[in-house]
Amino acid sequence: MKEKNILIVDDEPSVLRLFKLFFLRAGYNVLTAESGEEAIELLEEEKILVFFLDLRLPKMSGLELCREIKKSIPMAIIYAITGYASLFELSDCRVAGFDDYFNKPVSLPVLLKVTEEAFNKIERWRKT
Template identity: 35%
Template sequence: MKMKMMLVDDEERFLSTTQKLLSKKGYDVLTATSGGEALEKLRTGNVHVVILDVKMPGMDGIAALREIKRQFPTIEVIMLTGHATVESAIDGLKTGATDYLMKPTDIDEIIEKAEEAFMKRQNLEEKIRVARMRKIVKSPREIINEMDKT
């Protein structure tokens, strides 16, 4: 499965430059300039990892993170933060972010963190699949017990 990323930042130049660099490296990248736009796009696209800026007008990164985790609990979110907003990164981690990146960040660091988050999500999805299978497939003991009752 190929990772699909979303970058959420109100700085258009950062978005377009980063999207171009990630696309050149073969990544599928959506962008959004606000938390609201990100939530809209998440409803239609199967995104695995969101890289979310903390400081945005309107719905800030922490509010957007809360909403993403509420509506799409398996999406991994990496907070993008400046030096002045390190406290927000800590709040983000408490609220369910996987990790955070300090601005300015380079493309390799974004890729490394996104790949780690994607692996975490795949492991989680595998655990969910196994748990569902266990619920469907009964253990030999359960089958024997049911046979004894009839």
């Protein structure tokens, strides 16, 4: 797999900057968006398979964005990162198509590990 594109969507610029810096150092191609609408525009331009989405975004929510991504890219692996979510809302995440979810603050090495696993999974799917 040549290009390891990751899209991180969060309305907090400092979080986006730090995530981008970390994943770039880890060798990934990182794209960022501050809203769901911005993320959908990027999908049309770039081929992305791994996503980190904040659940609460200004207009379109993380749940809605996840559904949209799954519609256009069924193979996508999408992770939810949320500041606060009840058990009911986390169950909604599973229904919407999220592969896993993390409560903030989450450690960057944890995210790096799941990212590596996600790309390994995608690679395995491609070979079959």
